[in-house]
């Protein structure tokens with residue numbers, strides 16, 4: 001600060017303060033020097049100078065010193081009001097007055113003295129100038145104000161032309177002093193301005209930190225070089241539930257370890273912290289468990305080492321925060337992400353991880369690990385009839401039983417719906433896997449008692465063994481899935497281990513499905529009609545429409561093969577609709593009392609537009625509804641689907657006849673018969689064959705069905721009668737209608753129509 005401008009900011013003010021502090025510290029030296037100078041003048045020059053002039057000069061000098069003292073005093077008194085640039089200018093005035101006084105002295109002495117006096121005077125003046133330059137070094141205005149009159153005095157002193165070199169030397173000496181003053185003043189101002197800024201910054205930082213600690217959930221901590229807590233903050237102590245004094249000087253790691261400090265069994269996070277502290281490395285977001293009042297809390301710590309200006313290590317300073325809540329919710333989320341919320345069992349992704357690990361660990365070992373897929377049988381019917389609440393409870397109980405069955409090294413989980421799975425990390429052999437699977441099936445098939453209901457479900461299991469059935473998890477799951485498919489296909493309740501043929505079968509099925517999608521469009525399908533005759537008279541009373549598919553390359557494909565594929569691929573509805581429309585139209589060519597029977601899959605029946613489709617087929621063909629018979633199997637009741645029963649009632653309402661197909665092959669519950677008004681019960685060919693071979697069971701079943709059907713006013717049709725003997729037997733057992741190769745194979749529409757032209761009353765036999 002020169003004092004010529006105004007003070008712009010706080011930093012400049014701090015520089016100004018420093019300038020005056022520096023000036024004041026050497027003011028006494030200046031005053032003493034001046035007084036000594038005064039004495040020197042009297043002692044050395046009194047003999048040659050006028051005493052009056054000297055006395056006048058002395059009064060002026062003393063006055064000037066007094067003025068300087070007075071100005072300084074005034075400034076100090078008003079310091080609490082604040083320093084301004086004017087103070088600097090006043091200080092400069094003091095310098096000017098002093099400079100003028102000494103210039104006056106030079107003039108007086110130079111005028112009166114000889115060379116000898118001049119040398120003495122120069123010595124004195126140079127001393128005074130150096131001393132004043134030093135004392136005014138921090139205030140360049142005062143230094144200039146002092147030195148300029150002095151330079152003027154030098155003119156008077158060396159005014160004589162002969163002394164020009166001396167004059168030049170003295171003037172450059174004074175100017176160098178002045179320049180030195182300026183250089184020093186600049187360095188001084190710069191240094192003080194950065195110190196001021198630094199002080200300001202650290203003040204702001206500490207203010208912010210204080211606010212941070214008071215307001216936030218975080219707190220600060222600091223250690224010394226020995227990693228001991230140093231200057232423990234209030235919040236830090238509060239969080240630990242201890243007084244700050246108790247923390248002081250205790251190693252940070254010891255505080256955080258709590259009771260584990262004695263045992264030495266530290267959490268991994270604490271080890272990591274200790275490592276960082278030892279290596280003097282910064283760290284951030286280090287989460288570790290901390291014992292606070294006997295409970296485990298989770299803290300997150302970040303810190304960096306501190307060094308002094310010389311680079312010496314001072315310790316660590318950092319922040320900490322309690323992240324227990326976040327950590328707990330993160331744990332909960334992780335738990336949710338890995339476990340099935342209903343059963344508490346590991347979920348699909350968790351199971352997959354375990355399988356991945358097991359496969360990797362097993363490597364090429366034979367046998368490696370095993371994967372079992374468990375699917376519940378008839379679960380859907382419980383869920384549909386008794387509701388999801390009971391369904392959920394049943395699943396929980398299944399999970400409990402499964403966990404019990406997997407007590408060894410087996411790891412079980414739920415992969416969705418009614419599917420569960422088991423990972424056996426190191427399987428013994430196929431036999432052991434089969435044993436485990438059988439025990440699971442047995443335990444899951446035992447009766448369940450839930451909310452007053454006694455429930456029976458079963459389980460099917462498909463298993464695969466690494467590395468033979470799959471080298472990675474993906475392949476192993478696929479193999480187990482195929483084996484499960486096979487078990488399900490077999491009616492459920494069994495375990496199948498994967499075998500390579502299953503894969504080929506699955507592939508064949510996939511290709512079949514692909515071809516079937518295009519079959520209708522490509523006109524590869526047609527319908528054949530098999531006559532149904534009155535048992536006693538042999539009169540044709542109807543035909544069963546049977547779908548046929550002829551693939552251009554694969555040739556004719558049996559419906560026994562493609563219908564299940566169509567059912568699974570949801571292709572049975574369009575195929576069934578096409579058969580229905582075709583058959584209805586064809587039936588119009590036959591006598592009015594001849595019925596047409598069309599097979600309907602359970603899948604078709606559950607289709608919401610099924611009744612509308614039937615109505616449309618009848619309307620479009622103009623066929624009387626009473627001539628249409630729909631054949632359903634017991635499987636429509638399996639899903640315990642109230643919707644299916646309603647649809648059957650709607651169909652009956654339209655005047656359509658219903659028959660129960662393949663009776664005896666499925667679940668064979670006579671209860672179904674009382675639920676719906678079937679016109680006919682069709683007895684499966686297997687019973688006809690059995691009965692003809694005198695198998696007691698077959699005979700008993702046919703007898704029972706015929707008796708029951710008679711009592712309920714239903715007819716019975718014996719299916720698959722091939723021989724006369726079989727015909728005689730079913731006739732004797734009381735079957736009303738017969739269908740089979742004996743009377744006619746499935747035939748084309750033309751052949752079917754021709755039957756009536758050739759022999760309208762009787763057929764073949």
Ligand code: C2E
Pocket residue numbers: 530545546547558559560563572576579598599600601631661662685719720721722739740741742746
């Ligand atoms: P299904 O309803 O039990 O049909 C009777 C099956 O027995 C037919 O086999 C028929 O050709 C065969 N059959 C008839 N008489 C004899 C006999 O004396 N001896 C022997 N060994 N077999 C005889 P097909 O045509 O192969 O049909 C198999 C199954 O495919 C049918 O069994 C039926 O469930 C299903 N199906 C056929 N067409 C359709 C259809 O249009 N829709 C639906 N949903 N299923 C159909």
Ligand code: CA
Pocket residue numbers: 544599631661
């Ligand atoms: Ca049938």
Ligand code: CA
Pocket residue numbers: 661662682684719
């Ligand atoms: Ca049948």
